[in-house]
Amino acid sequence: MKKFDLIRMALGNLWRRKVRTVLTILGVLIGTASITLMLSLGFGIDQSYRGSLERMGSLNVIQVYNYYGGGYYMEKSVSVRGSGGGGGGGDSETKKLNDATCEEIEAIPGVQAVLRMLDTSVKFGSGRYVAWGQLLGINPEAMEYFDFVVDKGRLLTENDTTAIVFGSDVPRNFYNPKDRRSNWWGYSQDTEPSVNVLKDRLIMTFDMSYGEPQHSPTEGKRPKRYHVEGVGLLSWEGSMNYSWYAIANIDYVKKIIKENERMQGNRRRNQETIYNQIKVRVEDLDEVVNVQNAIKDMGFQTYSLNDQMVEMQKTSRVIQAVLGGIGAISLLVAALGITNTMVMSIYERTKEIGIMKVLGCLLKDIKNMFLIESGLIGFIGGIVGGVFSIGASVLLNKFLAPALMGRMGYGVQVDKISIIPSWLLLAVVVFSTFVGLISGYSPARRAMKLTALTAIRTE
Amino acid sequence: MCHSKYFEIIIFRLQVIEGSDNPLQEVVSVKGQKKDAEENIIEIKDLRKIYKVGNETVVALNNINITIKKGEICCFLGTSGSGKSTLLNMMAGLEKPTKGTIKIAGWDVEKLSEKKLALFRQNHIGFIFQSYNLMTFSNALENVAMPLIFKGMGRKKRNKAAKEMLKAVGLEDRINHRPSEMSGGQQQRVGIARAFVAKPEIVFADEPTGNLDSKTSKDVMDMIVEMATQYNQTLIIVTHDLSVSKYAHRVFHILDGDIDKIEVCS
Ligand SMILES: Nc1ncnc2c1ncn2[C@@H]1O[C@H](COP(=O)(O)OP(=O)(O)OP(=O)(O)O)[C@@H](O)[C@H]1O
Ligand SMILES: [Mg+2]
Numbered sequence: 133m134k135k136f137d138l139i140r141m142a143l144g145n146l147w148r149r150k151v152r153t154v155l156t157i158l159g160v161l162i163g164t165a166s167i168t169l170m171l172s173l174g175f176g177i178d179q180s181y182r183g184s185l186e187r188m189g190s191l192n193v194i195q196v197y198n199y200y201g202g203g204y205y206m207e208k209s210v211s212v213r214g215s216g217g218g219g220g221g222g223d224s225e226t227k228k229l230n231d232a233t234c235e236e237i238e239a240i241p242g243v244q245a246v247l248r249m250l251d252t253s254v255k256f257g258s259g260r261y262v263a264w265g266q267l268l269g270i271n272p273e274a275m276e277y278f279d280f281v282v283d284k285g286r287l288l289t290e291n292d293t294t295a296i297v298f299g300s301d302v303p304r305n306f307y308n309p310k311d312r313r314s315n316w317w318g319y320s321q322d323t324e325p326s327v328n329v330l331k332d333r334l335i336m337t338f339d340m341s342y343g344e345p346q347h348s349p350t351e352g353k354r355p356k357r358y359h360v361e362g363v364g365l366l367s368w369e370g371s372m373n374y375s376w377y378a379i380a381n382i383d384y385v386k387k388i389i390k391e392n393e394r395m396q397g398n399r400r401r402n403q404e405t406i407y408n409q410i411k412v413r414v415e416d417l418d419e420v421v422n423v424q425n426a427i428k429d430m431g432f433q434t435y436s437l438n439d440q441m442v443e444m445q446k447t448s449r450v451i452q453a454v455l456g457g458i459g460a461i462s463l464l465v466a467a468l469g470i471t472n473t474m475v476m477s478i479y480e481r482t483k484e485i486g487i488m489k490v491l492g493c494l495l496k497d498i499k500n501m502f503l504i505e506s507g508l509i510g511f512i513g514g515i516v517g518g519v520f521s522i523g524a525s526v527l528l529n530k531f532l533a534p535a536l537m538g539r540m541g542y543g544v545q546v547d548k549i550s551i552i553p554s555w556l557l558l559a560v561v562v563f564s565t566f567v568g569l570i571s572g573y574s575p576a577r578r579a580m581k582l583t584a585l586t587a588i589r590t591e
Numbered sequence: 592m593c594h595s596k597y598f599e600i601i602i603f604r605l606q607v608i609e610g611s612d613n614p615l616q617e618v619v620s621v622k623g624q625k626k627d628a629e630e631n632i633i634e635i636k637d638l639r640k641i642y643k644v645g646n647e648t649v650v651a652l653n654n655i656n657i658t659i660k661k662g663e664i665c666c667f668l669g670t671s672g673s674g675k676s677t678l679l680n681m682m683a684g685l686e687k688p689t690k691g692t693i694k695i696a697g698w699d700v701e702k703l704s705e706k707k708l709a710l711f712r713q714n715h716i717g718f719i720f721q722s723y724n725l726m727t728f729s730n731a732l733e734n735v736a737m738p739l740i741f742k743g744m745g746r747k748k749r750n751k752a753a754k755e756m757l758k759a760v761g762l763e764d765r766i767n768h769r770p771s772e773m774s775g776g777q778q779q780r781v782g783i784a785r786a787f788v789a790k791p792e793i794v795f796a797d798e799p800t801g802n803l804d805s806k807t808s809k810d811v812m813d814m815i816v817e818m819a820t821q822y823n824q825t826l827i828i829v830t831h832d833l834s835v836s837k838y839a840h841r842v843f844h845i846l847d848g849d850i851d852k853i854e855v856c857s
Contacts, residue, residue: 133740133741133742133743134740134743134745137740137746141740144728148728483724484726484727487724487726488737488741489709490683490685490712490718490724491712491718491737491738491741491785492709492710492711492712492713492714492738492741492742493709493741494706494709494710494741495705495706495709496706497741583685584685585680585685585686588680588685588720588724
């Protein structure tokens with residue numbers, strides 16, 4: 133028998149029992165649509181989490197801390213410690229987060245760049261205005277990997293010394309200490325900053341009383357004043373994590389810190405710099421966990437948004453599994469529906485099948501005809517179910533997503549609650565066809581085994 | 592019975608079926624053709640069929656020995672329950688005998704697997720039923736073309752053949768009618784067209800006129816016999832109607848599962 137004839141006959145048989153066929157297809161539709169929609173909700177939740185995390189920062193970045201206990205506050209109050217005062221709680225055996233360690237981390241496979249972060253409090257002055265500031269020394273060549281995005285000017289280069297790139301909030305910190313109406317906590321978002329950090333002459337110093345009306349007495353010599361030059365201003369959106377910082381070349385920062393300590397009478401030689409925190413960028417998102425574990429094994433505490441991602445994914449998987457399970461059950465019911473329809477069909481067609489056999493129809497053709505019928509029910513049900521779920525998904529996104537805004541946890545932004553990737557549609561159609569074939573298999577075998585004789589005898 | 596003759600026929604059949612280009616086939620087939628006239632197309636030996644219903648056994652066929660030649664028109668005549676249908680069904684491979692052998696067109700019918708049986712029916716036999724047994728949802732054309740569909744013939748070719756057959760049985764104006772839209776006589780004519788469409792060597796007919804009045808019966812019988820004669824086809828008719836048996840070359844009287852007597856008509 134030709135394939136085309138088989139399919140034509142199968143279609144004819146389905147068409148003859150329109151109502152039952154349609155009802156069975158409806159069952160499959162409900163099954164496939166619920167699986168598709170349930171999974172699409174899972175994907176939507178996943179995507180929302182991921183999107184929100186990406187807005188918070190790069191998922192590829194691991195933060196490494198030198199101390200125990202600290203949470204994931206990025207802006208820990210940090211001070212520069214000498215080697216003696218290293219990581220609270222860590223014993224002397226523990227590795228220190230120094231340059232040698234940084235190089236070791238850089239050598240871990242998959243690591244793209246390491247950002248060394250050394251920060252200290254300084255005061256800036258420009259004409260009448262002064263500002264409290266946090267100076268952050270970093271290795272300029274790593275800048276491009278860690279979300280430093282300039283709004284104006286440029287990033288740092290390796291040859292920079294007194295060049296400074298300002299975080300977006302720093303310029304507003306300038307105030308006139310002699311003017312009662314302006315002070316450092318009273319700056320407003322709206323008014324233009326009093327100092328143009330890119331153009332005006334700038335002075336930087338460790339002397340915290342610089343420019344203030346009353347000078348607090350200092351023990352050692354007065355800290356030096358450095359002439360610095362603003363070369364760039366970071367954008368707020370792109371570099372949220374650095375908005376409070378004044379960023380300079382780490383070599384320069386190390387140099388002036390040493391100079392200052394020497395002036396303050398601290399004479400310990402060859403002090404090694406210990407970083408409180410560094411950031412590591414991993415090239416491939418899938419490698420983050422491995423690299424993070426490698427760093428943990430070295431004895432450091434780490435944190436990455438990926439941690440949070442993994443947690444969220446776990447939650448999302450559970451939700452998907454539960455929702456998918458509900459869908460699977462409805463498809464199972466649909467499968468039973470297909471089997472039932474096919475069995476009914478055999479009872480009705482006993483005579484017909486017998487005649488076919490007497491006329492010389494091959495058993496395999498009879499079996500295939502039944503399989504095609506049940507497969508078609510699954511296939512059509514899958515397609516209609518897919519179309520239906522696309523429609524339902526659009527409605528969910530339109531009406532349910534806004535209602536869910538902000539209810540899924542802090543900072544999670546929901547724009548699409550249901551996402552149906554095209555591979556899912558394809559997979560569902562293939563799967564429901566498969567379910568149709570499976571459900572039709574035993575009825576098809578039964579039809580095949582009917583004897584032609586009983587068919588002829590039934591009047 | 593000469594056994595070497597059997598052997599040649601079997602070889603001939605097998606090679607025709609396998610369609611081999613073996614030059615030997617030519618020789619054998621020439622031999623086969625020579626013997627065509629006297630070829631035994633059906634040979635039944637010691638055939639016995641016992642049904643077991645609960646503890647009781649019913650001897651439907653006791654001991655049947657028959658040989659039928661190609662082109663012969665045979666009639667099995669007998670009262671109800673004598674075992675006529677049982678015999679026919681076993682010849683068509685629809686039932687397995689309890690004992691004995693059935694050889695039809697070189698095939699050992701009782702030994703055939705289901706798949707071989709289907710091929711056997713496709714290629715060698717046609718069937719006419721008392722209750723027509725047409726496909727209720729198909730029209731006359733589709734019904735007649737059905738055996739050709741199962742043989743895997745293309746749509747155009749089979750529809751052409753089916754139309755010709757319908758024309759031959761005088762139903763060219765009923766091509767698109769469904770069985771429910773035709774009279775019993777018309778339905779049986781569709782059944783005849785279907786049985787002959789594949790040009791089988793043997794056509795079985797179980798009470799072909801059982802549901803028809805005497806006038807229509809005559810038309811139908813004329814038609815069946817004419818067609819069978821035209822292509823030198825063997826015709827096996829089961830009936831309890833004496834007027835039907837008049838068409839036969841030989842009439843086998845069946846009584847309680849045995850052949851009572853064989854009547855040879857001129
Ligand atoms: N499947 C079966 N199971 C048990 N007994 C059967 C079966 N088929 C036939 N028989 C018995 O075998 C005997 C012969 O039956 P069969 O149908 O061959 O008769 P028939 O000659 O065709 O009769 P009719 O002219 O009424 O059609 C009957 O006694 C019948 O009861
Ligand atoms: Mg009978």
